[in-house]
Amino acid sequence: MNVQTFAQRKQQQQKISMVTCYDHWSAQILNKTDIDCLLVGDSLAVVMYGFESTVHATTDMMALHVGAVARGAPNKFIIADMPFLTCSKGVRYAMDTVQRLMQAGAHAVKVEGDAHQVDIIRHIVEAGVPVMGHLGLTPQSIHNLGGHRVQGKDEANAAKIAESARRLEDAGCFALVLECVPTRLGGCVSQALKIPTIGIGAGPHTDGQVLVLQDLLGVNPEFKPKFLRQYASGNSVIGDAVNHFHGDVVAGNFPTAAESYR
Ligand code: KIV
Numbered sequence: 399m400n401v402q403t404f405a406q407r408k409q410q411q412q413k414i415s416m417v418t419c420y421d422h423w424s425a426q427i428l429n430k431t432d433i434d435c436l437l438v439g440d441s442l443a444v445v446m447y448g449f450e451s452t453v454h455a456t457t458d459m460m461a462l463h464v465g466a467v468a469r470g471a472p473n474k475f476i477i478a479d480m481p482f483l484t485c486s487k488g489v490r491y492a493m494d495t496v497q498r499l500m501q502a503g504a505h506a507v508k509v510e511g512d513a514h515q516v517d518i519i520r521h522i523v524e525a526g527v528p529v530m531g532h533l534g535l536t537p538q539s540i541h542n543l544g545g546h547r548v549q550g551k552d553e554a555n556a557a558k559i560a561e562s563a564r565r566l567e568d569a570g571c572f573a574l575v576l577e578c579v580p581t582r583l584g585g586c587v588s589q590a591l592k593i594p595t596i597g598i599g600a601g602p603h604t605d606g607q608v609l610v611l612q613d614l615l616g617v618n619p620e621f622k623p624k625f626l627r628q629y630a631s632g633n634s635v636i637g638d639a640v641n642h643f644h645g646d647v648v649a650g651n652f653p654t655a656a657e658s659y660r
Pocket of ligand 1: 418437438439440441442479532575577598608610
């Protein structure tokens with residue numbers, strides 16, 4: 399996958415799949431799967447570090463995880479999130495962050511936010527770095543949005559998102575994440591744009607879908623938003639294996655002679 403194939407996929411009406419990936423061992427697994435691309439999302443601040451929001455992701459944190467993923471998944475196209483405020487502190491700051499993420503192994507960066515990011519996106523694209531946009535529920539603005547709510551439910555808000563999408567395409571984004579918007583808006587924006595949209599909670603009419611890896615693996619069984627399909631019972635698979643190990647240790651069944659050195 400590369401920036402050109404994203405566009406071709408849309409022209410050929412072939413859906414694009416993306417999952418988040420934050421670490422080396424899952425990158426090695428995903429490298430051998432059919433998944434189209436990996437997102438080192440700033441959601442790692444929540445999933446990997448237990449912070450309450452993505453506001454806590456830093457460039458140092460992101461660069462370290464991008465490197466771990468890039469070393470584990472050399473066959474995959476890797477997109478890295480620009481962390482909180484890095485696009486709002488001036489061009490120099492933004493470009494230093496882009497440099498860190500790209501040198502760590504990303505092939506593209508993702509920028510959250512609407513039309514006010516257009517100038518910086520254009521600048522990054524002109525510098526030769528592919529940019530993925532992100533509209534709808536933008537978790538870095540969670541305190542402004544008042545929580546994890548579906549966006550674009552009323553006409554005015556929907557029109558604003560549709561207009562921002564057009565502006566991000568004009569600015570040179572190669573793809574656009576649409577998070578938590580009504581199905582109808584997800585479909586309208588996808589139809590109106592030449593670049594592919596990748597939805598999460600945006601219905602079936604976007605040009606691709608993304609999920610957080612740990613969510614689709616069912617690692618946290620209590621986290622069940624409407625848009626999520628859990629493809630495995632990760633929580634019990636891991637819990638059962640560790641309990642099995644514990645039981646064997648306590649019973650003296652591990653290690654056997656075959657698992658020991660002579
Ligand atoms: O950070 C992230 O994981 C994301 C996806 C949910 C799209 O931005």
